[in-house]
Amino acid sequence: MSRTFWRQSPNPTAATPRTSRDSYGPAVARTAAMLGVDLMGWQRLAADRALEHTGGRPAYREVDLSTDRQCGKSTLVLSVALRKMLASPGSWVTYTSASRLAARRKLLRVWWPLIQRSPLRDKFWVTKGTGSESLECSNGSALLLLSVAEESGHGEEGVDLAILDEAWSLDEAAEAAARPTMATKPDAQIWVTSTAGVPKSVYWRQKVEAGRAAAELGLTDGGVCFIEWAASRDVDVTDEATWPSFMPALDRTISRETVRADLASMPSAEWQRAYCNRWPHESDEGWAVISRDAWMASQL
DSSP, X not given: OOHHHHHOOOOOSEEOOOOSSEESHHHHHHHHHXXXXXXXXXXXHHHHHHTEEETTEESOSEEEEEXXXXXXXXXXXXXXXXXXHHHSTTOEEXXXXXXHHHHHHIIIIIIHXXXXXXXXXXXXXXXXXXXXXXXXXXXXXXXXXXXXXXXGGGGOOOOSEEEEOSGGGOOHHHHHHHGGGGTTOTTOEEEEEEOOOOTTOHHXXXXXXXXXXXXXXXXXXXXXXXXXXXXXXTSOTTSGGGGGGTOTTBTTTBOHHHHHHHHHHSOHHHHHHHHSOOOGGGTTTTOSSSOHHHHHHHTO
């Protein structure tokens, strides 16, 4: 597979436009390269837009990233976090996922082995004690795991980067825990990342709806950068020809054979949520006899 092909990416289905501002995106790509990772096209595009800055200050206080599962979000946010830690000595990064156990597994079983195999291994070490897990840097920077409980964030101060992963499983309390810790840092950012959620994923759904609306208007000064790859309702997702348009890591980290096999074996709604980044109400499940649009029209 050529490097040119690897770096190609379908256009986001909804995204804050790229402007002429400088970006730390290339620095993130260089950090990933130190980990032995050549960022895919979609990862480079997301980093370039999310990390635009003016005079060093991020153009966006918040980054909301929505993609299908297993496409490389984890590697991207690790590269973003390490670039921040290395470039800003003494910086604090927090990471929150669906549970502390999930966050711990990500740190110790995925991220740490990757760092250990890289030239960065002499700059970082981990603390593995349950409840105090962290990744620390020789320049005084640190990445801490933050509980989803609202009160857990009140003791931390001066957080430079907060990452809320698997946001479909979180609620407002997770962000409420992170936001106050960033108050004294004008250059801080919060990243909220996830695949489409389930009906109870109200917190993430609101961010997706707001992001799509802002992207459609072309807003670049609202303080939030939104980037999404997802199949729209009018796309026949069973047609393999449509897959590259909304699966940015197809044939890179996700094989076409795997997607095809899961389409044949998984419940349709769950397959669409995982691979098409579609919400349940967008998958038209249960509307085989009469279409959703026809039903809604009949209620007017």
